[in-house]
Amino acid sequence: MPKLLQLLKRRKVNCKIIDSTIELLIDESIYSVDVLHKCFYWYSSGYDITILRSDIADGCLQVQISPKNKSNEFEADCLISRIKQDLIDYKLRDIVTKETQSIRELIIAKAFAYYNLDTNPATDVSDPVGFNPNHVNG
Amino acid sequence: MDNLPVKNTRKFKTEEHYNNSSSYHLLPFRFHRITSFKEVLVNEIGDFLLVPIGTAKAIITKSFTRNQNEELYGDLMANFFISETPIPELLDVLAVRYRTRKSFLDYFTSLHIFVITLRCEHTCHYCQVSRVNKDIDAFNMQKHHIDAGIDLMMKSPNPDITMEFQGGEALLAFDKIIYAIERTKVEASKYNKNISYVICTNLAPLTDDILHYCKNNNILISTSLDGPDYIHNQNRHRPQKNSYELAIDGIRKCRETLGEENVSALLTTTALSLKYPFEIVDEYYSQGFRNIFLRPISPYGFATHNDNKNKYETSTFLDFYKSALGRIIEYNLQGKFYREDYASIILKKVLTPFPVGYVDLQSPTGMINNVIVFNYDGKVYATDESRMLAEMNDYTFLLGTVENSYEDIFYGTKALELSEYWLNETLPGCSECAFQGYCGSDPVFNYATQGSLVGFRPTSAFCQKNMEIIRYLFELMDSDKRIEKIFKSWIVGRT
DSSP: OOHHHHHHHHSSEEEEEETTEEEEEEETTTSOHHHHHHHHHTTTTTEEEEEEEOSSSTTEEEEEEEESSGGGOOOHHHHHHHHHHHHHHHHHHHHHHHHTHHHHHHHHHHHHOOOOOOSSOSSOOOOTTSOOGGGOOO | OTTSOOOOOOOOOOHHHHHOOSOOEEOSEEEEEOSSSEEEEEETTSOEEEEETTHHHHHHTTOOOTTTOHHHHHHHHHTTSEESSSSOTTHHHHHHHHHHHTGGGTTOOOEEEEEOBOOOSOOOTTOSSOOSOTTOGGGBOOHHHHHHHHHHHHTSSOSEEEEEEESSOGGGGHHHHHHHHHHHHHHHHHHTOEEEEEEEEOSTTOOHHHHHHHHHTTEEEEEEOOSSHHHHHHHSOOTTSOHHHHHHHHHHHHHHHHOGGGEEEEOOOOTTGGGOHHHHHHHHHHTTOSEEOOOOOOOTTTTTTOHHHHHHHHHHHHHHHHHHHHHHHHHHHTTOOOEEHHHHHHHHHHHSSOOOOOGGGOSSOSBTTTEEEEOTTSEEESSHHHHHHHHTTOOTTEEEETTSOHHHHHSSHHHHHHHTTOOGGGSTTTTTOTTGGGSOOOHHHHHHHHSOSSOOGGGOHHHHHHHHHHHHHHHHHHHOHHHHHHHHHHHHOOO
């Protein structure tokens, strides 16, 4: 990999401004395509967003952001700083979503399953005086 | 003696047992910034924690440890944000709580709206449905349609049903209302249903005979009051320019005969109303109401398919809402109970484990699941707003006619098609939103304002309005404990 690209890869997000278009080069190992789509969805009302696989840096995604009309022209620094914050937020949301997916499915499956609860508690019964409710005849 | 089970006794555990919690597992939760200093964490069952900015990041990246903040760690554990075991020991509790939040689905459709007539003696400029001369009988619901509607209503699995009569001006077809109620009473006793009757009316055609029938049949009156006379009469045109006077007089008569608790009023917010938040709030209070529903402007008609205009209207509405809410809070701070209903609906979702039967803020959406509309011409629509679209020749939400079978209407192809869009858990922009559990999905609104059932959250007036109102309620609660106390009083009733 050329030295410049190695340098680029060391940073998570690189920015370039050409005319009224911002180009971001984003390390995919840090921010996945899912994260990018969820993040830039919110920018797509005011800006044309293009997400591509970069052809200059391996493992990087390229995002092009250009205002849809003049009223959306941006203060580049301000916009880039907002994007960086949003990328972090969506990355965090992505971590929770992926890490908790099976628990979420379990909660919902149990919530809507018609099942009979065990008559005896599944956890150990604390029984300091030796009275075991499971052995009481009804 | 050998057969006796081994005695389980409570054992004191070593110190290591309690300290061995440096690693934890995340449970599903979402977060959103409330102010420059605070963010809110909301879990899958709607419990929340207000914490300093950066807390979510520390928890999610696991840089947060128990030793850093034992109290927060305890809150996170107790409120199901994190777990020390991969599957939380109280998973069943989480599941029951989740089911409770969705318990509005348990009994299926409750609210059955009968558009008993399309005739009206008002000519309100914002009304999409009722510009019909009051003498035309063709716009009344025919008896065979009423019969078929009641038959469908009796098939609802819900034992508690609300039968609501709307118009036009419903009282112009009071003979049809009597016919419908008398038939419903017979059918309800056959099918063991508890029916609550509601008439939505501007009260202008109210007579003593109508009042006595309402009294004898426990009918609730839902009327309209848009504010002081200079707003109400501007909004609600009558040739005599006396809509306000008739409404106030009607409210007084209804209260005298039916009791205060059986009369409610709804505000229709228009562009004119937005200039008078304080005056509207004061008018409701001075007319003896102790609650007001600051409903947003209806998008049907004037703001459809125009993103910029929707956005402008929504931010103007939000300014109006905040001013009016501030005024209502002032009343409460002076010791006078006065509740804002939209905030109360959201606050009940935020502060209690229970759902709220408000069709516009539900997921799955209220259409079909909680409400159905039988139009004057026998057509069946998914919501009240759907029939307004139909008056604009858009039949997207037409489910069939009262002659169709229950299954065809409620579980048919159209209902199935709409169900693709009625869960905010699956909608783009909503799926990871912290306010998902407090909000809802509204495919009819999406379609009416954006031309798509999915909708587009970045320009959605529904999203913009609800995100900001919910955020603002959190901000208010966090800023002043007295306001939090007032909000709690709104969800439990008078204090």
